[in-house]
Amino acid sequence: MNTSAQGRLLLVPTPLDFGCASQAPIEDVLPLATLRAAAQTTHWITENAKSTRAFLKRVGEHQTLAVPLQQQTLTELPRVVHKKGDHQAGGFDAKPLLQAALQGHDVALVSEAGMPAVADPGSSVVRAAHDLGLQVLPLVGPVSLLLTLAASGLNGQNFAFVGYLPQDSIERATRLKQLESLALKTGQTQIWIETPYRNPAMFSAALQALQPNTRLAVASGLTLASASVQSRSVTAWKKAQGGPSGDTPAVYALGI
């Protein structure tokens, strides 16, 4: 608990190995200040309570938890945020979730993997914290799309993350060409993500839709022993074959 009158909203990143068969020691991917803050927090706003309990169990193996897992307060984000994102019209008012902070407890926002509110729900909670005058403290941890960008060799001084592309094959091809055109015109690297089982379809769609000289990077298994980031021109990809597997999430980036 914070000693000031109001608690803070902590943004606690989690390892990227959520749901993976093998997991690295948590201190390999989260620095000490993050582990300590997580261990001292007793109130959580989470994408999924079950995965947060698993996370706290791992934190507890490294740092003593302030109170036992069973006595922690975990509140899940409402389903509408999962489905529609935080910023759709009629978005929900997250202020009631922050009652504990108004009463002096630090409250942590957490997602299943990586940084909360980045490529994941939760920004409504952050916004509500600002509107309530709470201090918002982001903690250091892994962010898959930034690791991908750094390792892509693409322009990291001007880039955009655009989330998921359309699932329909015609709309997806149109969107890929649109992102490529933007990258060619402005030099802005374009980053997107895909769920595991759609990776093979996404990858072959990209090779079909993009121009031969466009550079395409594909990352998977980041922070795991199996981590892979490959980056080459569309022409070189076609010669190299390969591509992402259908069993881990992947991050994609294209640019010039």
Next chain:
Amino acid sequence: MNTSAQGRLLLVPTPLDFGCASQAPIEDVLPLATLRAAAQTTHWITENAKSTRAFLKRVGEHQTLAVPLQQQTLTELPRVVHKKGDHQAGGFDAKPLLQAALQGHDVALVSEAGMPAVADPGSSVVRAAHDLGLQVLPLVGPVSLLLTLAASGLNGQNFAFVGYLPQDSIERATRLKQLESLALKTGQTQIWIETPYRNPAMFSAALQALQPNTRLAVASGLTLASASVQSRSVTAWKKAQGGPSGDTPAVYALGI
């Protein structure tokens, strides 16, 4: 040194407190896998050799360095990359910098603060590594613009980082309005950075140029005890007064 025939290119993030009067323990902001990798690496490609030596000294206080600092090989990126970025026409060929990797040594790319090749030079080196068939391994550490985005309460599922804005006041106002218009039209959060001494001018330019309901976030001192992220509408900023100081770098974000 790596045991395979070729070394890897490691992307080693550094603390964000470069040049700051007070510095946190390095293990508070870099996880163990990053510290271990840094301690085991003997060949460095760096934005600035002096700051990398200071970084290695801090790493060495936590993990034994594979060879003493004096025997490490540090190569600075050419000045043209600092000045013009990696992706200007006639960009330099970084392959010669990676000779040591071809001879079996892991080589690390590092910037003065944060993640190399993200909002910092170095992507030509990453690109050259891919072209040489080297494995590229990004390591976990702090990235100021992502910490800002997470803590802004702005849309983190669609965002762009655009680097620095123009210095000329008329061009800067035009660019601010252009970024705002893009955010209003597409929902895409726009993030940019500014050097310390220009913060007061940037902040008042933003309050003048942007519409009353646009939300503006300003972050400074991230990962330091003095960390601050504030996020409110332009109208609320005008009432609240305040704003970033002229002695630490700041990250800005706007959105709806």
